[in-house]
Amino acid sequence: MPFVFGGEISATEWLTIVPTFLLANIVEYGVHRWLMHRHIKHMAFMLKLHMVHHNYFDEAEYYLRTFQDYKMVVFPPVVLNMLTLLITLPLAYVAFLVAGKNVALLFIATVMLYYLLMQILHVFAHTAHNHWIHRVPGMDYLRIHHNIHHDHDEMTRCNYNFVIPLSDWLFGTSNIQPRSRLTGAK
Numbered sequence: 001m002p003f004v005f006g007g008e009i010s011a012t013e014w015l016t017i018v019p020t021f022l023l024a025n026i027v028e029y030g031v032h033r034w035l036m037h038r039h040i041k042h043m044a045f046m047l048k049l050h051m052v053h054h055n056y057f058d059e060a061e062y063y064l065r066t067f068q069d070y071k072m073v074v075f076p077p078v079v080l081n082m083l084t085l086l087i088t089l090p091l092a093y094v095a096f097l098v099a100g101k102n103v104a105l106l107f108i109a110t111v112m113l114y115y116l117l118m119q120i121l122h123v124f125a126h127t128a129h130n131h132w133i134h135r136v137p138g139m140d141y142l143r144i145h146h147n148i149h150h151d152h153d154e155m156t157r158c159n160y161n162f163v164i165p166l167s168d169w170l171f172g173t174s175n176i177q178p179r180s181r182l183t184g185a186k
């Protein structure tokens with residue numbers, strides 16, 4: 001797509017995907033841990049919105065059952081709008097100034113694909129434990145990982161990543177051993 005990118009994309013430019021993925025993982029973790037589970041002045045709507053999700057899918061009703069339930073899993077458009085305006089576009093502009101158009105566009109594309117992946121994996125994590133998707137390597141791990149986060153005793157302690165829990169591992173907040181009354185979602 002030479003009309004979109006500034007000519008051929010070099011191997012070095014393709015490498016933009018790696019640090020962008022890692023940065024997205026940390027942002028996903030930080031927004032979930034510190035904005036969606038803390039009462040921050042002027043940002044309390046994030047906590048409120050997220051608690052709707054946690055209260056809808058609690059220890060007793062963790063899995064998707066009806067089509068309506070999907071609406072309670074996928075993040076509302078305001079989250080993507082804020083992510084794009086406050087984080088993605090300003091950082092893409094810096095990338096454009098420092099490294100050029102290809103790097104800036106690859107950065108935007110990676111962030112958007114990461115966000116899409118996050119929504120899909122979150123839906124899969126709320127899909128019944130006997131669904132075929134959990135036979136795909138890693139999927140059942142993500143289901144258990146997120147299931148424990150939905151325990152009200154655990155949600156401010158662990159498992160903030162939706163995609164690969166790299167940041168949870170890094171910050172020591174990954175937990176796949178339910179330690180309270182939760183013994184697995186019904």
Ligand SMILES: [Zn+2]
Binds near residue numbers: 053057126146150
């Ligand atoms: Zn969830």
Ligand SMILES: [Zn+2]
Binds near residue numbers: 036037050149155
């Ligand atoms: Zn949460």
